[in-house]
Amino acid sequence: MPSPAVSFFPARDGVRLGYRELGEGRPLVLLHGISTDATLWLRHGQAETIAAHGYRVILPDFRGHGASAKPQEAEAYPADVLTDDAFALLDHLGLDDYDLGGYSLGARIVVRMLVRGATPGRAVAAGQGLRQVLGFGGGAGSFMRQVYAGSASFTPGSREERAAQRLLAGGGDPVALVHVLDSIVATPVELLGSVQVPTLVMVGSEDERADSADALAEALPYGTRAVVPGNHGTAVAAPEFTASIVDFLTDHR
Template sequence: MPNFQSDGLTLAYESFGDGFPVLCIHGFASSGKVNWIDTGWVEALTSAGYRAITLDNRGHGQSDKPYDTEAYYPQVMAKDAVALLDHLGIEKAAVLGYSMGARIAAFMAFQDEERVVCAIFGGMGMNLINGLSDGNDIIAGLRAPALAGLTHPTARQFRIFAEHTGADREALAACMETSREPMARADVRRINVPVLVAVGEADVMAGPPEPLAELIPGAEAFVIPKRDHMRATGDAKFKAAAIEFLGRTLPANSHS
């Protein structure tokens, strides 16, 4: 995979298609491939005329995996995303994030508004502000000697997911410590780009999408029917809503 440098780390990315760039930022314990390629997102975006760029966040996929908890604040990971745009010579992009990736996208839209044309927050509602209540259980689950003794349902889910993707569980535990830092309500109100907040109907991890969309000027909410946090990622209705939103806010034939 091609890579670039950010904050002393070597991070991996891939780019597909032409057209206006959509930077895709994956969720916790996932990767660009697992979150965006395997789920059909890259195919859907390129078919709609966009350039899909997937990033492996620090601690994930083919990117460097520091064990220092200080390395994983969302503000820091948002700077990685901007560094990728710099590396590719891209002035402005649409940003699509899922779960932790949506939190990173939110900090990016706040910190580097001039680089973000519009944003899609998938799998992230009011817990952008309220934080993640299961975080310590997930960390304990990642560090547990084996899956067998784990009873906490979310911890079990992420442990199974991490094992399935061959992730570095110690890097993920460090990431979970700080990447879930909530965004200040006042900062959320100051996000000044069009935003689609899309959350599964049965998603208990994200928090509701509607109140978050109400806080952001020019945001709208979409409920992904009958999906929980894990199963909403590649949902066809989510893809259709995202591409419709991009089409309204960012025509595929527009130029950066």
């Protein structure tokens, strides 16, 4: 299936942001992770499969990613700006009855939207755990900063070197991506208790965040948990991942 065409909308500060759509039916906004873009949901047919179940799937690119603008100035990345941008997309499309999902960084933004008053019918937060939401995820963010800054030296052939090569091969702008990392804010656990939206917390069985994902599901009053095959990099491509989203959304209609 050809990739959907990119459309654009203005963020609240005027930055030009891109998004794609496919399918018809109930709107579902899906947010991608750091150093990738909306095609995360297209590469293995996830968005197409979900759309076939009666959904209008909406796939934005975060600022600093994909087809969206990549400002170089730190001032263009204030605290929680990705959440602000997601709310701007809802306003642009006039969405007030919709579902919401995200993977990795996208899941953190889903949580931020929920605690800031977003009211989707249901939500999916995949590839993240309570530790990361609380701002204690340190390792991955520190590693990415080193890679983007070009300040890391890894043993040739090591797992770290391969991970760094994958990050750089994504074609992202290192300056913009460091600013994105700086904009991410933590969510206090007490705010999670106020979320009244049924939320699926999903994680790969080999993802190092798996135990923390259990804690996130428990912290959300209407949180449920699902485990699918794979690690943080591969779980999103597993057929079970997409099937779990479809089952969760349709069961809660």
